[in-house]
Amino acid sequence: MGSRSKSLDGLRGIAALAVVVYHSVLGLTPVTDFNELLVQPVHLVQSGYALATRLVLIAFNGKLAVVYFFVLSGAVLMKSLVDGPPLKASTAAKFAVRRVARLYPTLIVCLLVFYLSINGLHVIEPKIFAQQIPFSSLVENSLLTKISMHGATWTLQVEVLMIPVMLLAALLWRIGGLIALVPLVAFAFSIYGSSAYFAAEISSGALAFLLGAVAIGEHAGRVVHRLPAAAWAVFAGAAVTLPHFFMTTNAWAQLATLLLCAASVACLYHGRGGVCLTSPSMQALGRISYSLYLFNVVLMNIFIAAIVYVTAGASAKHPLEYGMLLACITLIAAIPVAIWSERLLERPSIEFGRWISGQRLAFRIRPTDRQLPPLQT
Numbered sequence: 001m002g003s004r005s006k007s008l009d010g011l012r013g014i015a016a017l018a019v020v021v022y023h024s025v026l027g028l029t030p031v032t033d034f035n036e037l038l039v040q041p042v043h044l045v046q047s048g049y050a051l052a053t054r055l056v057l058i059a060f061n062g063k064l065a066v067v068y069f070f071v072l073s074g075a076v077l078m079k080s081l082v083d084g085p086p087l088k089a090s091t092a093a094k095f096a097v098r099r100v101a102r103l104y105p106t107l108i109v110c111l112l113v114f115y116l117s118i119n120g121l122h123v124i125e126p127k128i129f130a131q132q133i134p135f136s137s138l139v140e141n142s143l144l145t146k147i148s149m150h151g152a153t154w155t156l157q158v159e160v161l162m163i164p165v166m167l168l169a170a171l172l173w174r175i176g177g178l179i180a181l182v183p184l185v186a187f188a189f190s191i192y193g194s195s196a197y198f199a200a201e202i203s204s205g206a207l208a209f210l211l212g213a214v215a216i217g218e219h220a221g222r223v224v225h226r227l228p229a230a231a232w233a234v235f236a237g238a239a240v241t242l243p244h245f246f247m248t249t250n251a252w253a254q255l256a257t258l259l260l261c262a263a264s265v266a267c268l269y270h271g272r273g274g275v276c277l278t279s280p281s282m283q284a285l286g287r288i289s290y291s292l293y294l295f296n297v298v299l300m301n302i303f304i305a306a307i308v309y310v311t312a313g314a315s316a317k318h319p320l321e322y323g324m325l326l327a328c329i330t331l332i333a334a335i336p337v338a339i340w341s342e343r344l345l346e347r348p349s350i351e352f353g354r355w356i357s358g359q360r361l362a363f364r365i366r367p368t369d370r371q372l373p374p375l376q377t
Contacts, residue, residue, distance in 0.1 A: 007268040010277025012072055013285025015065035016292045019152070020330055022062030023297070025053065025323030027304050028315045042244040053320045058244055066155055067239075067258055070205050071265050073159060074166065074212025081170035082216075092167050094357035099163050101353030103156055106345045108142050110294040111150055117298060121305075128309045131301070152297050158205035165206055169213050178217040185210045192255060208258055215266035224267045232267035232274055235260045291341035296334040303329055 029037065036050050037057060045051045077099075085091055115138045121129035133149055141149040144157045172180040188207040214220060224231065239260035246253040268274040276282070285292070303326055307315050315322040 006278040006283060007274030008072055008075070008265070008277075009286030010274070010279070010282030011068060011265070011268060011286075012289045013282050013287075014277070015068045016289035017285060017331075018060040018065040019062045019293060020296050020300075020334070021060035021324070021327040022057060022065070023152075024300060024327035024330060025057060025060075025319055026062075027300060028307065028323050028326065029053070029319040030316050033319075039248050041246055049320070054244075056320060056324070058240060061240060064239060064257065064261070067208055067261050068265070069155060070158070070208035071212035071215070071258075071261050073162070074209030075216050075265055075269055076212075077162075077166045077209075078170060078173070078213035079216050081166065082173055087167070087171050087174055095167065096163050097357045098350075098353035100160070101349050101356065102346075103159060104142075105349040105352075106291060106294060106341060107144075107153065107156060109341070109345055110291075110298065111138055111142050111153075113295075114150060114298045114301075117302065121302065129302070129305050131305065150294070150297055152293065154201060155205075158202055161202055162205060162209045165209060166213070169210060173213075178214065178219055181210065181214060185214065189255075192251070204254075204258075208261070211258060211262035212265060215262050216269055220266040221270040224263075224270050224272045227267065227272060229273040232264045232272060235264035235267065239264065288335065288338035288342045291338035291346060292334055295337045295341060296330050299333045299337070300326065300330045303333075 026034075026037075033050070036045055037054050042051070042054055042058070045054050081087065081095065084095075115133050115135075118129065118131055118133050122132050137149040140146040141153060144153065144160055147154045147157060169181055169184055172184060185207070188203070188210050191203045192207050239257050242260075243250075243253040243257045248254075268277070307322060307326060311322065
């Protein structure tokens with residue numbers, strides 16, 4: 001699965017880049033403009049400036065990037081569970097341990113840096129950095145019991161809650177093959193976006209994970225091999241553009257987007273296209289995407305406070321220009337931090353998870369010898 005892994009990793013890198021640009025523009029946009037920029041159909045946007053901003057947000061759609069993160073996680077986790085040893089209680093426990101070890105250490109370090117930097121800057125220059133973070137927020141956000149500090153970590157909360165869902169899906173797969181997942185996927189469809197049983201983000205995330213699992217199946221492979229190599233790009237392009245011709249809160253538009261994302265991932269997984277995603281730059285972004293996703297928020301919050309202070313409110317009137325500037329500054333600062341984090345936090349965490357779960361694999365720090373981590377947000 002070498003080339004296929006590279007294309008999926010490249011897709012993950014693009015998704016991480018999109019999240020940074022998306023949040024940079026929205027971070028400087030007045031809340032009163034959100035309806036025009038995020039909710040109503042694009043053809044109803046009236047002003048030229050709002051339309052230009054909307055088009056940038058469509059091209060760098062952070063919400064769509066998160067959907068891809070979830071679908072990719074579902075695909076890769078299901079692959080590891082189906083190809084792994086027989087699924088029993090000990091196997092499930094080891095899988096959960098490795099998953100927790102994969103997610104939590106980098107998260108906790110990031111939140112600690114966030115807490116110390118924001119509160120430290122407040123002490124040094126309270127006029128510019130008015131925000132303060134209480135210690136209770138650090139604790140509850142680190143445990144993912146409440147997302148009160150780092151807003152983007154709600155996706156990690158979903159990732160953790162999907163551990164038993166993926167174990168159940170893998171058990172059904174082993175018992176009856178891909179067809180055995182149909183009832184579980186149907187239930188996920190029925191509660192999609194609903195908060196009747198779970199939070200809306202969790203019910204939506206469950207369907208994305210399960211469709212990612214379906215994408216790696218032989219049935220999906222047979223279908224995508226009948227399609228042209230460019231099909232993945234057509235599906236991805238449709239996922240980016242089509243939903244914006246409807247109200248983005250429209251449940252059917254959201255479902256269509258999710259299915260298009262899963263279809264594009266299925267094409268890439270089964271080797272249909274995606275050569276452009278295997279370039280060294282895309283691979284580099286993919287490797288650091290988890291740390292970039294986390295640490296960019298820390299730096300962005302600092303830069304937003306500085307930009308708002310320096311521009312004396314002008315950034316709110318020109319969120320597109322200042323937002324793109326903010327994105328560039330954030331990426332320049334966050335990419336080196338993410339590289340450091342991937343080497344010194346993510347890799348040891350992955351190895352620790354393998355060690356504690358009984359997979360005693362040798363840890364190598366050299367990039368040429370490293371084991372690629374599982375695809376993750």
